[in-house]
Amino acid sequence: MRFNEKELVSLSRQPSEMAAELGMRGHKKGDVVKKRLVKLVVNFLFYFRTDEEEPIGALLLEQCRVEREDSQSFSIAFLDEAERKYLFECDSEEQCGEWVDSIVKASYESMRKNLIFYRTEIHRLTGKDPLEQYGISDETRFQVNNGLQLTPRDTSSL
Amino acid sequence: MKLNERSVAHYATCDSPPDKTGFLFKKGERNTAYHRRWFVLKGNMLFYFEERESREPIGVIVLEGCTVELCESAEEFAFAIKFDCAKARVYKMASENQAGMESWVKALSRASFDYMRLVVKELERQLEEIQEAAGGDCVGAGVGGLQGRSKPSRRNQVSRSRSGASSSSSSSSTSSLSSSSGAPPMAVNYSAQRSLQDEVQLISDCSKENGVAWSKPAVSVANGFAEEASSYAAWEACSDSGNNSGPGADGVRAPPVPRRRRGASLESPVSPGTGCFSKLHDWYGKEVEELRVQWLQSK
Numbered sequence: 001m002r003f004n005e006k007e008l009v010s011l012s013r014q015p016s017e018m019a020a021e022l023g024m025r026g027h028k029k030g031d032v033v034k035k036r037l038v039k040l041v042v043n044f045l046f047y048f049r050t051d052e053e054e055p056i057g058a059l060l061l062e063q064c065r066v067e068r069e070d071s072q073s074f075s076i077a078f079l080d081e082a083e084r085k086y087l088f089e090c091d092s093e094e095q096c097g098e099w100v101d102s103i104v105k106a107s108y109e110s111m112r113k114n115l116i117f118y119r120t121e122i123h124r125l126t127g128k129d130p131l132e133q134y135g136i137s138d139e140t141r142f143q144v145n146n147g148l149q150l151t152p153r154d155t156s157s158l
Numbered sequence: 159m160k161l162n163e164r165s166v167a168h169y170a171t172c173d174s175p176p177d178k179t180g181f182l183f184k185k186g187e188r189n190t191a192y193h194r195r196w197f198v199l200k201g202n203m204l205f206y207f208e209e210r211e212s213r214e215p216i217g218v219i220v221l222e223g224c225t226v227e228l229c230e231s232a233e234e235f236a237f238a239i240k241f242d243c244a245k246a247r248v249y250k251m252a253s254e255n256q257a258g259m260e261s262w263v264k265a266l267s268r269a270s271f272d273y274m275r276l277v278v279k280e281l282e283r284q285l286e287e288i289q290e291a292a293g294g295d296c297v298g299a300g301v302g303g304l305q306g307r308s309k310p311s312r313r314n315q316v317s318r319s320r321s322g323a324s325s326s327s328s329s330s331s332t333s334s335l336s337s338s339s340g341a342p343p344m345a346v347n348y349s350a351q352r353s354l355q356d357e358v359q360l361i362s363d364c365s366k367e368n369g370v371a372w373s374k375p376a377v378s379v380a381n382g383f384a385e386e387a388s389s390y391a392a393w394e395a396c397s398d399s400g401n402n403s404g405p406g407a408d409g410v411r412a413p414p415v416p417r418r419r420r421g422a423s424l425e426s427p428v429s430p431g432t433g434c435f436s437k438l439h440d441w442y443g444k445e446v447e448e449l450r451v452q453w454l455q456s457k
Contacts, residue, residue, distance in 0.1 A: 001166065001214070001215055001216065001217055001218060002216060002218070003161060003163075003166075003217060003218050003219075004219050004241070004247065005159055006241075006244075006245060006247070007220060007222075007223070007224075007243055007246060008159065008220055009243075010223070010241070010244075011220070011222050011223060014223070042222055042270075042271035043271055054159065055159055056159070056160060057159055057160030057162075058159060058160070058162075059161075059165075060161070060165065060166045060169065060203075062169045062200075062201065063165065063169050063172060078162060078164075078165035078168070079165075080164065080165055081164065081165065108200075108202060109174060111271070111274050111278050112201075112274065114278050114282075115274065115277060115278045115281060118278065118282055118284075118285050121285060122284055122288065125285075125288050125292070126288060130280075130281055130284055131277075131281075134277075136277070139268065140177050140178060141201075141269075141274070142277075
């Protein structure tokens with residue numbers, strides 16, 4: 001599948017939410033943990049060899065599951081290949097927790113769910129649609145019933 | 159560079175609802191003919207398939223940091239997706255009709271993660287204001303749960319709110335500011351004009367909380383154009399209109415302190431945007447020079 005690699009590499013150089021050296025292990029059998037500079041930019045996780053300009057690779061963080069593996073490590077697996085996990089080793093429990101938190105929030109889809117939640121809630125409290133003043137009420141991406149299923153967590157306070 | 163392609167392709171075809179789908183003509187890279195492809199926009203990813211029924215996409219365009227412009231072309235209803243990085247490719251596309259073109263340009267210019275984040279942050283802020291105004295006790299435990307959830311997310315959403323807006327707003331501002339060698343691209347000036355004003359308002363509200371955000375030099379030039387233009391407009395809007403936040407709201411809440419993230423040991427070894435900052439510097443230098451000339455001439 002083709003993708004715009006140059007632009008993605010350029011994206012990897014943008015200021016990031018989170019960047020740190022972590023131990024990283026690929027999903028293949030026999031892969032070992034290697035030290036990588038891991039950088040979270042929008043919904044991509046880039047990983048570099050330390051001191052290299054171009055990332056070795058990128059992981060799009062949509063349709064993935066992040067799990068705490070133990071006190072200092074977490075894994076990322078993609079829903080279409082759930083047994084294949086990428087493992088990340090952190091320096092502390094706290095750092096590990098921060099990464100898990102950040103990655104969970106780093107998907108476009110999870111942001112969309114939050115937006116719909118806020119929009120619905122504001123509307124409920126004020127009777128007004130907060131997006132109307134920006135002229136974006138009708139954008140497909142902001143619709144409540146765009147086929148999206150609100151999870152129980154989203155609707156718990158409604 | 160590696161990419162988790164299989165999972166990316168899975169995202170294209172899984173049952174999460176797309177933001178837009180339809181046929182578009184896409185100009186090939188080597189073969190410069192336009193090919194009709196089925197496009198699926200999900201979030202900040204624009205997938206294209208050979209046929210509507212195809213099971214796997216041929217390719218994907220990651221839409222982060224791009225601008226979308228109408229363009230003069232032999233092809234009718236044409237527009238372009240442009241990126242601001244060295245040797246970036248320009249994706250030339252064409253729709254089958256005017257409505258399709260307008261609709262796609264609008265959808266694509268708002269497709270970035272940064273833009274979504276900007277809107278979410280704004281709504282989050284509004285909700286907090288409403289809750290504070292209503293008082294803690296009567297709004298209730300249900301919404302209190304939201305408080306706990308929303309606070310941590312703020313920290314991670316601080317730094318890049320502005321560039322998302324600029325990727326959409328610069329679809330009009332870039333075309334008026336940049337000097338292109340060929341025919342200048344037409345400004346996107348239908349309903350995008352009004353929403354640009356409103357999106358600028360969004361930026362101004364966010365920038366109040368962000369404090370440090372405007373001083374960051376690390377932006378690409380395209381974003382820099384829009385950023386500077388919109389920041390002037392934003393600050394003017396702030397001083398003129400009183401409608402962006404309720405009375406007293408400005409002083410009430412301390413803005414969230416952005417996480418310290420600048421240490422050389424944490425950031426990527428490549429200092430981001432260095433090349434771009436000097437471009438930005440040159441551009442402003444030229445602008446100052448022109449203003450000086452105008453002023454001297456007017457004396």
